[in-house]
Amino acid sequence: MKIAIITLLLHTNYGGILQAYALQTVLQRMGHDVQHLQPKVEFPPLHPAWQMPFVWLKRLIRKCFLGEWKLPVFEHPHRWGRRYTDAFIYKHIEVCSLSDEEWNASLAKDYDVFIVGSDQVWRPCYALPVERYFLSFLDDTCSNPRIAYAASFGTENCEFSSNQILDCRKLLQKFSFVSVREQSGVEICKQLFGVRASHLLDPTLLLSKDDYLKLIQNQKPSKGNLMVYVLDETPDIQVFISQVAASEKLTPFNTINSLENCLGMLQLPVENWLRGFVDAKLIITDSFHACVFAIIFNKPFICIGNNERGMSRFHSLLDLFGLQHCLLNEKQSFEIPKINWKKVNIKLEELRKQSLACIKHALIA
Structure with missing residues (x-):
């Protein structure tokens, strides 16, 4: 079948990119043709046209004479x-970019199944808009x-x-199968949307460590x-990292790279981020997907709770x-978490089989 996946905009978020890659890969291995539907992105001009020659000259001076070699x-x-x-997205993920006008009911003619x-x-x-992620662009005549x-x-807590x-609620009740990533989502679907939902694995956990190692075969060590x-x-987190490094005699390396000016952040390659899990003896993170990949690569990790980004x-x-x-x-005082990886891996394999079976069933039901 030809399947359309609707996910958040793919840009610099490693977890977002890799979950899209993973779900696409799983579906392709089942024999399906897969595309991610994405909104078209246009970057607005930062300066009036008449100012640009001066901007370019200033950047050139900073790059060549002030040592800011990464500066574009x-x-x-x-x-x-x-x-x-x-570059990773273009190489590994099938994307179809749509303007606002192209998000309409005619897409039902182009795809057999829609997966959110x-x-x-x-x-x-x-x-x-959030309604798009409930497939609001499809009309009632669509039987896909x-x-x-x-x-x-x-x-x-639902933020709607x-x-x-x-x-x-009306849109979700048109779905033939609903699954969520968190246990709390099961209750939200039931109480607020009147829908029964299954609790299944994040797509990144559907692939194995070996699947990700294939992406970084030529990547230099961290x-x-x-x-x-x-x-x-x-500042408190920085102090904590320094204390852990000193206590465990480890050398920290950061997988976020930024320039301290209006140019914002230069995001390192996805492959560089993945390679970090191979080389790490310990991982410190406040990222959900970094915790996921620590589990996949069987690396001890310390998860720093991030209330703003969601603790559930x-x-x-x-x-x-x-x-x-x-x-x-x-x-509690700090100590390296002790993890029974054999037990974790058995549980992961069990949940992976269950999630894959649910996908297959949903596609043929």
């Missing part, structure tokens, strides 16, 4: 910041199967407005053995594998 001279800063992640997921596709602050795979609300709940991937770093994701993931002790508790 002619590229748009936003496009420059995501050039490495875009995964990631925080049902969190209104990230999914814009509508599936939600491991969709996430992001938090244990009352009108959004009413609209999305410059350290304490992988740090912290999205919202604070972490609790749900760690509960599945009995790893709540990996979540940093300020009331």
